[in-house]
Amino acid sequence: GLNGARTSYFHQSIGGYHAAKPAGMQDLFDFHIYRNNLRVLNMLNVKYIIQQDEEGKKFAITNPEVNGNAWFIERLIEVQSTDEEIKALDSLDVVNEAVVNTVDFSQIDEFNFPKDSLASITLKEYKPNHLTYRTNNNNNGLAVFSEMYYPGDWKAYIDGKSVDHFKVNYVLRAMNIPSGEHTVEFKFEPKVIETGSKITLASSILMIILFLGGGVFSIFSLRKKKEG
Structure with missing residues (x-):
């Protein structure tokens, strides 16, 4: 179920229980999903909906209007607050439109x-920490990605070059993509790991220097003893 501790194997799910569930996702449940707003399910790329018959047996139905990945x-529809942003999802044409809070992204x-x-x-290609897309467009365009927006640690790249992305539709990612064919990537590169890697490298270099210095000192001391 949406709040159950069990969820599907080998499939992504918007349901399930977690004590630290993202606040944005919880807001979507409270304002839209519990009220059967199918547009929100479409933009979240919900391909299958689990239902229950009169006898309590569960079965899956396919969502034919899902937006895709x-x-x-x-x-882009401009709003001035997070309240306006989540309310706009009531009537948003999620296939052709997206809503952005320009107070946060001026x-x-x-x-x-x-x-x-x-x-x-x-x-x-999909990995939990690395997503790869291929795009083809005759025009400069704005793409919406059915992935949760997490500022800071998720980095975006087009053809290997770092680019900006921003939040739309209250929880999703969006990015300007130039015309032509391109490879778009999102990589999870948390600063704490980058800092830790630098500290580890510095410590390793220091250990090598100390080791080499100790070896040179030992050789020098041995030579002095022989000369003495």
């Missing part, structure tokens, strides 16, 4: 994007 949109100055009917964006 990522998609290009036509319009650098955004483009809100309309010509949509190429043949444009595509495909998830090529």
Whole structure:
């Protein structure tokens, strides 16, 4: 169930229990999912919905309107608060539109994007800490990714070059992608691990220096004894 301690094997799930459930996801449940807002399920890439018959038997139905892993949109809708952002999901056309809080992301100055009917964006590789997409678009576009937005530790790249991404639809990621074919990546690169790696490297170098210094000192002392 949505709040059960058990969830599906080998499948991602928006349900399940966790004492530290992300607040944004809990808000989506409270404001939209419990109220059967299918648009929100579509943007969360919910392909299957588990239901229960009169006898208590569970069965899965397919969601034919799911958005997929990522998609290009036509319009960004500007709001000025998180309350306005989550309320906008009531009537948002999640296939063609996205809503952004420009108080948090004031650098955004483009809100309309010509949509190429043949444009595509495909998830090529999925790992918990590394996502790889392939895009093809005749126009510059804005892509929405059905992944939770976590500022700071998740880094975005286009063709290996670091780029910015931002939050839309209260919880999801979005990124400007230039025309043509590109490889888009999200990598989980937490600062604490980067700092720890630098400390480990510095410690290793220091140990090597001390080891070599001790060896040189021993050789020098041995030579002095022989000369004496």
